[in-house]
C-alpha cells in the first residue's frame with residue numbers, strides 16, 4: 068500500500084469561474100450542467116470561494132454507512148469506488164460524509180462522487196488560475212519507499228536531523244553501485260563511516276581528509292574506470308569541508324571535470340565539532356565562534372559580521388556538467404535534481420548544494436526542520452535553481468511574492484539577538500542575491 | 514473451553530465497525546465474531562431491495578471470508594449467544610458450550626416487535642429483519658393480490674411500495690395519526706401519503722387492529738372501528754425491540770435497551786454494547802435514548818472497538834443524532850436532527866406545491882437543531898456537523914434557508930475543511 072495522489076485546492080487563486088465544474092460535468096455526464104459536476108465550488112467573490120469534493124478518506128464514513136456494499140476504498144489507487152450495480156439509492160452515504168463529497172446527481176437519480184478520472188482529473192487542467200493541482204508528492208514515497216536504505220539503521224544523528232534524512236534519501240537514489248566519500252563532519256560523525264571495523268553504510272565508504280575529498284574520490288573513480296567497472300562516485304560533505312579548507316581540491320576536481328557527484332550538505336557551519344562559523348554561515352548568525360555578548364574593547368559582539376560565501380554560484384563559474392541548489396522541503400525538486408546530477412556525473416562533474424537546517428546549531432525545535440527549510444525558500448533567503456552549460460541557469464521554484472526575511476529569521480534562535488539594522492542588512496542581501504542570480508539566469512538564457 | 518481476547522456478538526454495522534477499530538489498534542489480539550445469522554454479514558437496511566428484487570441476495574454482503582482471514586478474526590455463523598455470565602467472563606452459546614472472553618461487545622441489534630393483538634398467533638405473517646425474512650417476502654410478494662402492512666414506519670412503507678409495484682392492492686394500517694411518525698412531520702408525511710394513494714395504496718392512520726383470525730384468503734383483520742380487512746399477505750412492521758434476552762438475570766443494567774456510557778461501556782466491567790440494542794446518551798438530551806439507525810450503530814461500534822482495544826485516540830460519544838433518508842416512488846426525503854421544537858425554538862418552512870419541494874428547519878439561539886427536506890437535496894452529513902458543532906447560523910440564516918446545499922458547503926469549507 069502506498070500513498071496517493073490528491074487534488075489540492077488553493078482558495079486564494081480561485082475566482083469562482085466554474086471552469087473546473089464544466090470540465091467535470093462534461094467528462095462525467097456529457098453535459099455542461101455544473102450542478103452535476105462532482106467538484107463543487109461554493110462561496111462568493113466577497114468572502115472567497117470554497118471547495119466541496121470527495122477527499123478519498125483513508126477511513127471513509129460513506130463506506131461504513133453504506134448498507135449495500137456499493138462503496139469501497141480501492142487501496143491500490145486510493146479512490147473510493149462506487150458500484151452502481153449494488154447501490155440502492157438510499158442516500159445514506161450523503162448523510163455519512165461530512166465534506167459533501169458524495170451527493171445526489173439529479174440527472175441520474177443516483178449519487179455521484181469524484182473518481183479521480185483514473186488518475187488524470189479533468190478539472191485540474193481546466194482551471195485557468197492554477198487553483199487546482201494534482202499533488203503527486205506521494206510518488207516519491209511510492210517509488211522509493213520500498214528501495215533499500217543503504218545506510219545502517221540507528222545512526223547517531225541529533226533528534227530531528229535533516230542531514231540524516233537527506234543522506235538516506237540520496238544514497239537510496241544513487242543506489243548500491245556507489246562508492247561514498249564523506250569527510251569529517253556530521254555525516255561520518257553520526258556513524259556512517261562506522262566504528263570498530265564495521266561501517267554504517269551498505270556500500271563502500273571512506274573517510275578522506277577535509278582538504279582532499281574531491282581529489283581522493285576522483286582518483287578512486289579513475290581507478291574503477293581503469294579496471295572497467297561502472298560505479299557512482301559520490302561525496303557527501305559539509306559546507307565547511309567544501310567551502311573552506313576543502314575548496315582547493317573541490318575546485319580542482321571541478322576544473323578537471325572529474326566524473327563524480329559532489330553533494331554539499333549546507334548547515335551553515337561546523338555543527339559536528341561544536342557549531343563554529345564557516346564561510347557559509349550567514350551574516351548575523353550566532354555560532355560558538357561568532358558569539359553574542361559584550362564583546363571586547365567596547366565593541367559588542369552580535370554574531371557573524373561577514374556575509375556568507377555563495378559556493379554554488381562559484382561552482383557555476385567552473386562550468387560544471389551540472390550545478391543545482393536544493394532543499395529537503397521540496398523533495399520532488401530535490402529528486403529531480405538528484406536524477407540529473409547522477410546522469411551528469413557519468414559525463415563530468417556534478418555539484419548539488421542542499422540547504423540543511425540544523426536543529427541543534429540553529430536553535431529551533433526538532434520538529435521544525437521542514438518548516439525552517441520551507442521558510443528559507445519562501446523568503447528567497449535560499450533560491451532553488453539549476454545550471455548546465457547548455458541551458459544556463461534557471462530557477463526551478465521561483466518565488467514571486469517572497470515573505471519578509473523576518474519570517475525565516477524568527478523561526479530559529481541563532482538570529483534572536485538581531486538588531487533592526489542587522490535585519491535590514493540581511494533583507495538587503497536577499498534582494499541583492501536575488502537580483503544577482505536573476506541576472507545570471509537572464510544572461511545565460513539569452 | 515474456547516478463549517478469546519475480544520468477543521464480538523453480532524455481525525452487522527456496529528459489530529463490523531468495532532472489528533475495524535479493534536484491528537486498527539491491536540492487530541494481533543484474538544478476536545471472535547459470533548452471529549446467530551447463517552449468512553455472511555449484511556445490512557438489514559438493504560433488505561427492502563432484496564424484497565423488491567433490485568438487490569440479488571448474494572450481492573449484498575458487506576465482508577467476505579477473506580476479509581476475516583486477513584484480519585485474523587474467527588467468524589462463527591449460525592451461533593447464537595444464549596446467556597452472558599459476566600461474573601466469570603463467559604458467554605454461553607445456544608448449544609450449551611461456553612467461550613471465555615476478556616472483553617465482550619454486545620452488538621446484537623434488534624428484532625421485530627410483535628404487537629400483542631389477540632389472535633396474532635393464529636395467523637401467518639411476515640416480518641423483515643433478516644435476509645431469510647427478505648427472501649421469503651420476495652417470493653410472497655409475487656403471489657399477493659391483497660396485502661396489509663401493519664405499521665407505517667420506514668420498514669413498512671418500503672415494503673408497501675414494493676407490494677404496490679408488484680401489483681397488489683395494499684392497505685397500510687397505522688396506529689399513529691400520521692405516517693412515518695417520528696421521522697417526518699405532518700407536511701412531509703402528507704407528501705408521502707399522497708404518493709402512496711396516487712399509486713393506489715390505501716392508508717388507514719389512527720387505526721388499530723383489535724383482532725386477527727385465519728380466513729380463506731389468509732388472515733382477517735378487524736379494526737377498532739369495526740372495519741374488516743382480508744389479507745393474503747400480512748406484514749408486521751410495528752417497530753423493533755432490542756435483542757438482549759441473554760442478559761436476563763445478569764447485573765448488566767438495562768432499560769429500553771442495554772444502558773451504556775460515552776465509550777459504550779455497560780454497567781459491568783469488560784462488557785460493552787453498541788448499535789440498535791444499546792441505549793446511549795442522545796445529543797439533544799442527556800437522557801439515554803434508543804437511536805436505532807445505521808449511522809449511529811456504526812459510530813457506536815467504532816467507539817466501542819476503540820475503547821475495548823484501549824486506543825488513545827478515542828473521543829467520547831457526542832450523543833445520538835437522528836438521521837434518516839427515505840426514497841419513495843422516485844422521490845426522496847431526508848431528515849437530520851431533532852424533530853421537536855423546544856421552548857424558544859424557531860421553525861421555518863418553505864413549500865412549493867408545484868414541484869413538491871418541501872423544506873423545514875428548526876433553530877434555537879441561531880443554531881440548527883433539525884432540518885427536513887422532501888425532494889430538496891442537501892448534504893445530510895454537513896447538516897449533521899452543523900448541529901453537532903452547534904454552529905451559530907444567525908448571520909447566514911436567510912441564505913441557508915434559500916439554499917441549504919450551497920450554504921452548507923460554504924460553511925463546511927470554512928469550519929472544518
Ligand SMILES: Cc1cc2nc3c(=O)[nH]c(=O)nc-3n(C[C@H](O)[C@H](O)[C@H](O)COP(=O)(O)OP(=O)(O)OC[C@H]3O[C@@H](n4cnc5c(N)ncnc54)[C@H](O)[C@@H]3O)c2cc1C
Nearest residue numbers: 523524525526527549593594621622623788789806807810
Ligand atoms: C427493513 C429495514 C430498513 C431499514 N432502513 C434503514 C434506513 O434507511 N436508515 C437507517 O439508518 N437505518 C435503517 N434500518 C435500521 C438499521 O438497519 C439498523 O439500525 C442497523 O442495522 C443496526 O445495526 P446493528 O449492528 O446495531 O444491529 P443489526 O443490524 O440488527 O444486527 C444485529 C446482529 O446481531 C446478531 N444477533 C442478534 N442476536 C444474537 C444472538 N443472541 N447471538 C448472536 N448473534 C445475534 C444478528 O444476527 C445480527 O448479525 C433499517 C432496518 C430494517 C430492518
